[in-house]
Amino acid sequence: xxxxxxxxxxxxxxxxxxxxxRRHALRMIxxxxxxHPGGSLSSAEIVTALYFGGILRHDPANPEDPDRDRFILSKxxxxxxxxxxxxxxxxxxxxxxxxxxxxxxxxxGHPVLGTxxxxxxxxxxxxxxxxxxIGHAVAGRLDGKQFxxxxxxxxxxxxxxxxxxxxxxAPNFELDTLTAIVDSNRYQLDGAVEDIMSLAxxxxxxxxxxxxxxxxxxxxxxxxxxxxxxxxAHRGQPTCIIAHxxxxxxxxxxxxxxxxHGKAPNKDQLEVALSxxxxxx
Amino acid sequence: xxxxxxxxxxxIAERDERVMLLTADLGYTVLxxxxxxxxSRFFNVGVAExxxxxxxxxxxxxxxIPFVYSIATFATLRPYEFIRNGPxxxxxxxxxxxxxxxxxxxxxxxxxHAVEDVGVLRLQPGITVIAPADYNQARTALxxxxxxxxxxxxxxxxxxxxxxxxxxxxxxxxxxQLVRDGDAxxxxxxxxxxxxxxxxxxxxxxxxxxxxxxxxxxVSPVPEEDLIEQLSRFRTVLTVxxxxxxxxxxxxxxxxxxxxxxGCRVVRNGVxxxxxxxxxxxxxxxxHHGLSRGKLREAARLAVLQTASI
Ligand SMILES: Cc1ncc(C[n+]2csc(CCOP(=O)(O)OP(=O)(O)O)c2C)c(N)n1
Ligand SMILES: [Mg+2]
Numbered sequence: 051x052x053x054x055x056x057x058x059x060x061x062x063x064x065x066x067x068x069x070x071x072r073r074h075a076l077r078m079i080x081x082x083x084x085x086h087p088g089g090s091l092s093s094a095e096i097v098t099a100l101y102f103g104g105i106l107r108h109d110p111a112n113p114e115d116p117d118r119d120r121f122i123l124s125k126x127x128x129x130x131x132x133x134x135x136x137x138x139x140x141x142x143x144x145x146x147x148x149x150x151x152x153x154x155x156x157x158x159g160h161p162v163l164g165t166x167x168x169x170x171x172x173x174x175x176x177x178x179x180x181x182x183x184i185g186h187a188v189a190g191r192l193d194g195k196q197f198x199x200x201x202x203x204x205x206x207x208x209x210x211x212x213x214x215x216x217x218x219x220a221p222n223f224e225l226d227t228l229t230a231i232v233d234s235n236r237y238q239l240d241g242a243v244e245d246i247m248s249l250a251x252x253x254x255x256x257x258x259x260x261x262x263x264x265x266x267x268x269x270x271x272x273x274x275x276x277x278x279x280x281x282x283a284h285r286g287q288p289t290c291i292i293a294h295x296x297x298x299x300x301x302x303x304x305x306x307x308x309x310x311h312g313k314a315p316n317k318d319q320l321e322v323a324l325s326x327x328x329x330x331x
Numbered sequence: 332x333x334x335x336x337x338x339x340x341x342x343i344a345e346r347d348e349r350v351m352l353l354t355a356d357l358g359y360t361v362l363x364x365x366x367x368x369x370x371s372r373f374f375n376v377g378v379a380e381x382x383x384x385x386x387x388x389x390x391x392x393x394x395x396i397p398f399v400y401s402i403a404t405f406a407t408l409r410p411y412e413f414i415r416n417g418p419x420x421x422x423x424x425x426x427x428x429x430x431x432x433x434x435x436x437x438x439x440x441x442x443x444h445a446v447e448d449v450g451v452l453r454l455q456p457g458i459t460v461i462a463p464a465d466y467n468q469a470r471t472a473l474x475x476x477x478x479x480x481x482x483x484x485x486x487x488x489x490x491x492x493x494x495x496x497x498x499x500x501x502x503x504x505x506x507x508q509l510v511r512d513g514d515a516x517x518x519x520x521x522x523x524x525x526x527x528x529x530x531x532x533x534x535x536x537x538x539x540x541x542x543x544x545x546x547x548x549x550v551s552p553v554p555e556e557d558l559i560e561q562l563s564r565f566r567t568v569l570t571v572x573x574x575x576x577x578x579x580x581x582x583x584x585x586x587x588x589x590x591x592x593x594g595c596r597v598v599r600n601g602v603x604x605x606x607x608x609x610x611x612x613x614x615x616x617x618x619h620h621g622l623s624r625g626k627l628r629e630a631a632r633l634a635v636l637q638t639a640s641i
Contacts, residue, residue, distance in 0.1 A: 151611075153609070155610055156610075159439040160440040162441060164607070165608065172441070172442065206356060207378055209376075211381055238377070239357060239378075240356050246356065247375070247376065
């Protein structure tokens with residue numbers, strides 16, 4: 051493992067990084083005129099904590115390192131925030147971000163394995179990432195590796211039966227090198243999760259399946275970092291972090307307005323959004 | 332196509348209380364009217380396509396006519412075995428509506444490209460497979476097939492503006508529609524890429540090359556007689572589809588030609604390489620796979636030249 055042990059930046063600096071990632075994501079989506087702002091913004095703290103908060107052990111200069119931690123964005127439509135994190139980490143040039151969804155771009159609308167370094171699974175058809183994560187975690191154990199696998203799911207995504215097949219398997223395999231994070235932003239494509247197909251009580255469900263469950267405010271950077279390190283340290287069972295988030299977080303007119311689930315901001319909206327996401331000094 | 336289709340479905344639902352509509356979290360901006368008018372006959376099962384198919388199977392066994400609606404990949408591939416063991420095996424009136432056939436979700440990437448949906452369903456005897464070429468034909472197709480006994484797959488596009496010249500919304504189960512005649516070459520086309528094929532034929536006409544264009548929307552049942560009649564007139568046939576060349580209309584035409592000992596050469600235009608790279612818009616991907624009007628025009632021109640030199 052070549053990556054140096056990261057010195058964890060302050061919460062304030064991580065919050066600024068999250069703002070940077072949010073600005074990137076919105077610029078990319080606006081430029082592409084398509085994409086999913088809502089679910090990109092709600093994952094910003096989770097992704098920031100993983101990549102910049104000293105959680106994920108990875109080396110952008112050596113993306114194939116067999117000892118690297120794995121990160122899988124199972125809710126693949128949120129990929130702009132992941133591309134932003136990968137670019138800011140140095141996996142590819144930040145300028146390339148603006149090629150999202152463009153002709154011949156490596157940055158496709160949903161993550162495609164083998165396009166840009168740092169993408170660990172092709173997702174976009176919801177419900178498949180946790181199973182793939184289990185595969186990585188089992189492989190790591192068989193190979194005697196120490197790496198940890200993190201999978202981010204959407205709450206709507208958790209309606210897929212496959213998620214619960216995986217949820218059943220991970221504790222049975224005693225995979226304590228696997229962490230699932232549910233970006234629980236309370237909305238899916240057609241509206242509120244609660245109205246369409248409630249997941250409640252989701253904490254009890256994962257617990258009943260044998261997971262160590264943590265519940266946090268998914269925008270409280272300190273809490274996100276703490277929960278992720280706790281998950282990593284927990285032994286004997288996988289951890290599921292239920293991160294309570296706000297869809298569209300950080301942009302007043304996007305917050306909880308599900309119109310921005312899958313609609314790009316226009317030029318004026320982008321300007322307003324960027325001003326609301328300016329770095330705080 | 333999808334808006335027209337759902338509007339027509341609402342009219343049918345008004346007349347027949349057995350008609351139901353299910354979606355797996357893909358109703359936004361498309362299904363509201365139906366859901367509002369028939370709240371007790373509309374179900375959003377959440378992001379759960381397999382459950383949707385299972386529920387529809389039970390409803391159909393109980394006398395309802397459930398339509399299930401999602402993006403074409405998620406409506407067909409995810410619940411494929413459910414479709415096979417329920418509606419097909421037991422000949423139940425489940426209607427699978429897949430939106431965005433081919434590359435209509437272009438920039439979303441390969442997980443959203445439906446280029447084998449027709450193939451995997453067509454190979455099962457016992458399911459009607461319909462791929463309309465434009466929204467008018469989609470409406471006619473629905474109006475003439477919604478009450479069939481067995482299952483139906485409707486592969487829809489998103490366009491509500493482009494019409495295939497000469498088609499006039501015609502659809503008939505087990506029939507194909509000749510929308511343009513000519514003697515140089517026959518183009519057989521499936522799905523919402525049809526306007527590109529007709530445009531290619533029109534551009535060739537300017538150069539004095541007259542191509543016939545046959546639209547195959549009734550994929551299963553196969554329009555056997557129409558195909559035999561048209562294939563017999565030509566030495567070369569060009570098939571066009573936003574689908575893998577194996578399994579779709581290219582295969583279908585080759586099967587009919589072989590089964591009936593017809594002497595024509597079949598030049599299949601469609602997707603021939605694995606999905607993945609490159610990415611881009613629908614227009615870009617169609618062109619990349621040789622399915623834009625320009626690429627089709629040149630493929631047709633080449634086929635005509637080769638035919639002349641045989
Ligand atoms: C198998 C599958 N079915 C349907 C879709 C279409 N789709 C894309 S996003 C989405 C809603 C997801 O909601 P959630 O997981 O809560 O994501 P978030 O709110 O974080 O955007 C749906 C249904 C898909 N991508 N994959
Ligand atoms: Mg959600």
